[in-house]
Amino acid sequence: MKKIANVIALIFIAVSVYAFIEAGTFPPGSNGALGPGFFPRVLAVLVIFLSVLELLNSRKQSAEGDQEVTLFKKDNIRVWITVAAVIAYVWTLKYGGFIIMTPVYLIGMFLYYKVKNILVLILVPVGVTAALYTIFTILLKVQLPAGILF
Structure with a gap:
């Protein structure tokens, strides 16, 4: 279970880095206003932060705390x-x-x-x-x- 959580967290980090880079290509705002890339960049940073927290948290969990997760129950x-x-x-x-x-x-x-x-x-x-x-x-x-x- 820990391996799956780590893989998912790494996928979210990779997608968020891509989104952050893509949002940088959006046109800037005018008259001091925030541009259209601001909000996607904030979301990307937030997802990266939460994914890193998940990676760190999964390292602390013991093997006895793992539970089997079944999606189709x-x-x-x-x-x-x-x-x-x-x-x-x-x-x-x-x-x-x-x-x-x-x-x-x-x-x-x-x-x-x-x-x-x-x-x-x-x-x-x-x-x-x-x-x-x-x-x-x-x-x-x-x-x-x-x-x-x-």
Whole structure:
């Protein structure tokens, strides 16, 4: 188990170094503003830092503390359904658009995880969608997927 964790940490470090270098090729910001490469570089440094911590932590763990991890167990079915829902959500964004698909996805997830409060079931997805739309479209001037309907 320790070997797998080390390999995964090294892969994350390598991908993050590549992302950091690629983000350096982005154009600089104007008028003293941070450029588009700033946030990816911050994320890359954070991933490198956490991966190094994982490498150091795995060296300290004793062999008796290792547990067998099985990905495809009946107990993990909810995780895999959630992963499939995220993939389906991202795939359908280009067809339905952000404004339609985000509340549909969130309501579907709330129903799957048995949220019973009708106010939470409706207001949170609509509020999250409105907040994200406002932040990205109006404040950051980022175009979100409109879908084929718009």
